[in-house]
Amino acid sequence: MVSCAESIGVPRGSRMFMYAVRAVAFQSEEKIAAKVDYLKTTLRWSDDEVGIALTKSPGLLRHSNERLRRTSEFLIFEVGLEPAYIAHRPALLTYSLEGRLRARYYLVKFLKANGFLERDVSYFSIVQKSEKVFMEKFICPHKEAAPHLADDYVNACRGQVPTRLRFA
Known part of the structure; x- marks a missing residue:
């Protein structure tokens, strides 16, 4: 071995x-x-x-x-x-495709498309963050502007990507 x-x-x-x-x-x-x-x-x-x-x-x-x-x-x-x-x-x-990779990709794509991210962040740095840090950096700051974001992310982690996070 x-x-x-x-x-x-x-x-x-x-x-x-x-x-x-x-x-x-x-x-x-x-x-x-x-x-x-x-x-x-x-x-x-x-x-x-x-x-x-x-x-x-x-x-x-x-x-x-x-x-x-x-x-x-x-x-x-x-x-x-x-x-x-x-x-x-x-x-x-x-990393889990359904539980992390796909959910975080869609969420960050939503944030970029709606002008919530000030700078471009590498995909690897996004997925390697712990769940707690990811929530603090990418979801909590946008609670008021996008109150559905936390629920949409949780659903995306379960494999149910909400239409708000889907893009053609």
Whole structure:
């Protein structure tokens, strides 16, 4: 398991090594190679980009192909992120598509469209914030101007994106 973890590019002394060992535990080399190929094909990553992503987030090897496909399609085709951007921020692929990625994307898109955001914020910085910080920064300041925002966000986190947050 240790040599397999090293073979995916995670150095033995790094803080991610323990996670890499867990990610490859009880998986055959063939299954790991198939997952690496799947990441290359689905996300259009080069060998180097797969190496970067797995070094930062070896747990990707444990995610189902279906989850990786759905999340990557959303990030690339709906959010408009480049595959290389995702490779350098592979944590994006670990967040819940319904509970975090989609809900926050729609909410911030609503805020931008209605002039509530003064500056452009990177999508990664939006989704990596804790729920509490996200609420404090993006929902609470707009309670009076958009009183429905908190409820709409909660519903979006449940997979029910309100029409106010949808855009054509």
